[in-house]
Amino acid sequence: MIANFIFSLLLIAAAWLFTRNVKRISRNIRMGKKVSINDQKPKRWKLMARVAIGQSKMTTRPVSAIMHLFVYVGFIVINIEMIEILIDGVFGTHRILSFAGSAYPVLISLFEIFALLVIVACIVFLIRRNWIRLGRFWTREMTPWPRSDANIILVTEILLMSSILLMNASDGLLQDRGSLHYAVVGPFLISDLIKPLLAGLPDASLIVIERSTWWFHIIGVLVFLNYITYSKHFHILLSFPNVYYSKLGPLGKMDNMPSITQEVKLMLNPQITADHTANEEEMGQFGARDVNDLNWKLLMDAYTCTQCGRCTSSCPASMTGKKLSPRKIVMDVRFRAEELGRYLHRNGNGKGDGKSLFDRIEAEELWACTTCNACVEECPVNIDPLAVILELRRYLVMEKAAAPGELNATFSNMENNGAPWQFSNEDRMQWAGTN
Amino acid sequence: MADLTAKGEKPEYLFWVGCAGAFDDRYKKVTRAFARILNHLGCSYAVLGKEESCTGDPARRAGNEMLFQMQALQLIELFHSYEIGKIITICPHCYNVFKNEYPDLGGHFEVISYVDFLDKAIRVGQLKPDFEKFSGVRITYHDPCYLGRANGIYESPRSILNSLTGKLLEMKRNSQLALCCGAGGGQMFKEAEKGDKEIFIERTGEALATEPDIIATACPFCMIMITDGIKYKNREDEVKNYDIAELIALSLGN
Numbered sequence: 001m002i003a004n005f006i007f008s009l010l011l012i013a014a015a016w017l018f019t020r021n022v023k024r025i026s027r028n029i030r031m032g033k034k035v036s037i038n039d040q041k042p043k044r045w046k047l048m049a050r051v052a053i054g055q056s057k058m059t060t061r062p063v064s065a066i067m068h069l070f071v072y073v074g075f076i077v078i079n080i081e082m083i084e085i086l087i088d089g090v091f092g093t094h095r096i097l098s099f100a101g102s103a104y105p106v107l108i109s110l111f112e113i114f115a116l117l118v119i120v121a122c123i124v125f126l127i128r129r130n131w132i133r134l135g136r137f138w139t140r141e142m143t144p145w146p147r148s149d150a151n152i153i154l155v156t157e158i159l160l161m162s163s164i165l166l167m168n169a170s171d172g173l174l175q176d177r178g179s180l181h182y183a184v185v186g187p188f189l190i191s192d193l194i195k196p197l198l199a200g201l202p203d204a205s206l207i208v209i210e211r212s213t214w215w216f217h218i219i220g221v222l223v224f225l226n227y228i229t230y231s232k233h234f235h236i237l238l239s240f241p242n243v244y245y246s247k248l249g250p251l252g253k254m255d256n257m258p259s260i261t262q263e264v265k266l267m268l269n270p271q272i273t274a275d276h277t278a279n280e281e282e283m284g285q286f287g288a289r290d291v292n293d294l295n296w297k298l299l300m301d302a303y304t305c306t307q308c309g310r311c312t313s314s315c316p317a318s319m320t321g322k323k324l325s326p327r328k329i330v331m332d333v334r335f336r337a338e339e340l341g342r343y344l345h346r347n348g349n350g351k352g353d354g355k356s357l358f359d360r361i362e363a364e365e366l367w368a369c370t371t372c373n374a375c376v377e378e379c380p381v382n383i384d385p386l387a388v389i390l391e392l393r394r395y396l397v398m399e400k401a402a403a404p405g406e407l408n409a410t411f412s413n414m415e416n417n418g419a420p421w422q423f424s425n426e427d428r429m430q431w432a433g434t435n
Numbered sequence: 436m437a438d439l440t441a442k443g444e445k446p447e448y449l450f451w452v453g454c455a456g457a458f459d460d461r462y463k464k465v466t467r468a469f470a471r472i473l474n475h476l477g478c479s480y481a482v483l484g485k486e487e488s489c490t491g492d493p494a495r496r497a498g499n500e501m502l503f504q505m506q507a508l509q510l511i512e513l514f515h516s517y518e519i520g521k522i523i524t525i526c527p528h529c530y531n532v533f534k535n536e537y538p539d540l541g542g543h544f545e546v547i548s549y550v551d552f553l554d555k556a557i558r559v560g561q562l563k564p565d566f567e568k569f570s571g572v573r574i575t576y577h578d579p580c581y582l583g584r585a586n587g588i589y590e591s592p593r594s595i596l597n598s599l600t601g602k603l604l605e606m607k608r609n610s611q612l613a614l615c616c617g618a619g620g621g622q623m624f625k626e627a628e629k630g631d632k633e634i635f636i637e638r639t640g641e642a643l644a645t646e647p648d649i650i651a652t653a654c655p656f657c658m659i660m661i662t663d664g665i666k667y668k669n670r671e672d673e674v675k676n677y678d679i680a681e682l683i684a685l686s687l688g689n
Binding site for chain 1: 452454456457458463466467470482484485487488489491493494495496497498499500501502504505506508509531534535536539540580581584585586587611612614615617618619620621622623624625626627628629630631632633634637638
């Protein structure tokens, strides 16, 4: 059958494209510095089960948590339906899973309940974004593309779910009328309710509706599969590994820079003048200027971010009108990784394109951070915007000597009198003397 | 510490005072309060006095890793020379670097936050605050980021304050979701970036919304910010800002 052939061709093309797109993302993530994260595996699996699969960090905001749960569970459950569509498509069968007998209508009805819940959730999400205009969806970094991206995803999901319901409703009517090829496998819980809308149509029209919604659904899914690799929606795949590779220790711990330790030891103890010059060349650059100075986990963070903005809405700097927005930092890392990845791919792995993260992120944003970890704590998929901010600060201070003046004064105080303030060490015991 | 070592004695704890505890006039009172509690408990402790120096925390958070490691490596050497095993800090920022970051540089010590220390002393009955002293007094607690989110210490300050007042008042944003006072990450030492509000005013507003008599803090920087916030709101006559150590010292009546 020609239809089966076209279907198989579409399937192969979509799978091939998707593989290519995933390779692109993986290539971009691997631009990051190598770090090994494979300790404490049992703990990591448990964390992934709780935070990613179990959605535990979503609960702080109950409305979006429940709505998101509908979409998340719906997505997983309705994917079982995809198995049937794929088999039917390749082999020209119709509703192959109906061999399950009386379990079949139960299964389809379950899919339909979730399809309806997904539609409800997506409508609520669209209302929150576009009509209620929740603050966190309208900050500075939410430019037209991120806003459209969100709306495209929500509308697509509504259309995909509606097509299932419409398909089942027309199928159900054809079953009722004893139409050829439409064996009785119903009833279906939700689509039965919309049957009256189609009841006036002749069989031929119903068959057209049933077939076109079937094709619309599967082609939609295949296009969507590839769309998400360009979209924030890629979180549906990366959330799981991203949580697995989370930082496990206390949030307060900053990454050490061993390259500096050797240098400082030499400064403190000039007698050891071992291989000084050789070391200096190996040390490389301090901090991060561009995405490939960050470790790969921070780039995976950026590709996992679905721009929900919980980080920014909990950031003390953002909420008091400062330029800093943790979500913007994470988005900038992704957009820059895309840009640099594309450039390096086209031009061989030679020199960069002369641009850096600092073309997107201003120093003023970085200096507004209080390192309070609210953004890290909030993120439902354990993204660490703070680590990026601190690496960029390191670059500004150690490579560019570009700290704000007051902080330079603090540094000198610390060097000269061992305290961030200009007090003499001789006065350190005054607290004990006065009453 | 130097004096005890000269006498051949080795105290159990190093009481790390910190720069704010030594130089900030308000926080000096907290240092004295905690020292009084240590004396009351008959603890064997010493301070480094003039040998203390900044842990390097603000430098590291402000991107100056070089300066941080200079400070850290020198202090680790000093600690090793006194064979220090246990460190009690009254500053969460010092606590965090000692506990989490010095081990990377070869400094392995048992680091104890004063709130954990006080909580334990009350639990085991060594420390018996006069629970009547604060009955009916409305107290709310501001979580310092470097005790709370950074190190997961939420319970011990709450258990202390609950035992003092019976019922601690929680702010809208508390524990894991607490709002920063605005001073971390080097902000203490610079003007805030341009915005439409100061963070400490926002946070003080949340604290005042619980209608407290006392806002309890557990960090020198938070204390500076919250005290400023109370003044900014012209509420310093009715609302006081005390450190947890001061509240316990007060309840001990000495």
